[in-house]
Amino acid sequence: MPSKKALVRRPGPRLAEGLVTHIERERVDVGRAVEQWEAYTEALRGHGWETVEVDPADDCPDSVFVEDTVVMYRNVALIARSGAASRRAETAGVEEAVAALGCSVNRIREPGTLDGGDVLKIGDTVYVGRGGRTDAAGIQQLRATFEPLGARVVAVPVSKVLHLKSAVTALPDGTVLGHLPNLDAPSLFPRFLPVPEESGAHVVLLGGDRLLLAASAPRTAELFADLGYAPVPVDIGEFEKLEGCVTCLSVRLRDLYA
Numbered sequence: 628m629p630s631k632k633a634l635v636r637r638p639g640p641r642l643a644e645g646l647v648t649h650i651e652r653e654r655v656d657v658g659r660a661v662e663q664w665e666a667y668t669e670a671l672r673g674h675g676w677e678t679v680e681v682d683p684a685d686d687c688p689d690s691v692f693v694e695d696t697v698v699m700y701r702n703v704a705l706i707a708r709s710g711a712a713s714r715r716a717e718t719a720g721v722e723e724a725v726a727a728l729g730c731s732v733n734r735i736r737e738p739g740t741l742d743g744g745d746v747l748k749i750g751d752t753v754y755v756g757r758g759g760r761t762d763a764a765g766i767q768q769l770r771a772t773f774e775p776l777g778a779r780v781v782a783v784p785v786s787k788v789l790h791l792k793s794a795v796t797a798l799p800d801g802t803v804l805g806h807l808p809n810l811d812a813p814s815l816f817p818r819f820l821p822v823p824e825e826s827g828a829h830v831v832l833l834g835g836d837r838l839l840l841a842a843s844a845p846r847t848a849e850l851f852a853d854l855g856y857a858p859v860p861v862d863i864g865e866f867e868k869l870e871g872c873v874t875c876l877s878v879r880l881r882d883l884y885a
């Protein structure tokens with residue numbers, strides 16, 4: 628039986644100092660953020676996912692955004708090396724966690740940089756954003772790690788938002804979702820559905836027709852319901868103030884056998 632585990636990491640006390648690049652800084656309420664994180668992890672568990680907490684990294688303000696620290700392909704983990712130096716200390720605990728789950732571990736090596744938020748997998752196609760956090764050397768290393776395992780790596784320019792997955796994610800049938808003003812090159816995706824809200828571009832596939840998305844995208848939730856999906860909205864407003872989205876708060880491990 629494939630397992631349904633999701634790595635998550637509790638927000639630390641310095642969350643409000645998290646990086647902000649493309650938006651104005653707003654005050655973050657850490658207590659409220661913790662409540663939102665609890666509700667987010669509860670939504671994962673409520674839909675059949677076992678959440679695995681990575682040890683906290685309380686000195687790292689952005690550690691809750693665990694998606695950026697590792698890319699999984701089958702049971703192989705590629706530990707990221709962020710283009711933001713302040714985020715690099717986050718990876719040690721994540722490496723321990725994935726090794727403990729039996730994954731084989733590779734690492735992005737200096738001088739390459741890559742954030743997990745820049746990697747969108749659709750079947751065996753692995754889209755990788757070349758943007759502020761992921762460079763050409765990081766992309767080459769991603770290719771060298773995953774192409775021998777059967778992946779096809781497609782590089783995508785990203786200049787308008789933080790990460791590729793700030794711009795696009797995908798429905799269960801592989802249709803790519805995005806808010807057009809945030810995309811550099813929508814024609815790279817063979818099947819593309821524009822969504823009416825920026826945060827509507829981010830979905831976490833919970834299984835079956837269930838799509839977890841931000842409560843800040845009600846019109847997109849309506850669109851999904853109209854297409855026969857079951858939207859599961861969660862309020863992640865405090866994380867959105869730090870350019871976070873629903874995908875970045877977890878790493879789903881779908882191909883482990885346990």
Ligand SMILES: NC(=O)NCCC[C@H](N)C(=O)O
Nearest residue numbers: 645646692744869870871875
């Ligand atoms: N994958 C993601 O969307 N990650 C969000 C990271 C936000 C964090 N404040 C950062 O700038 O690194």
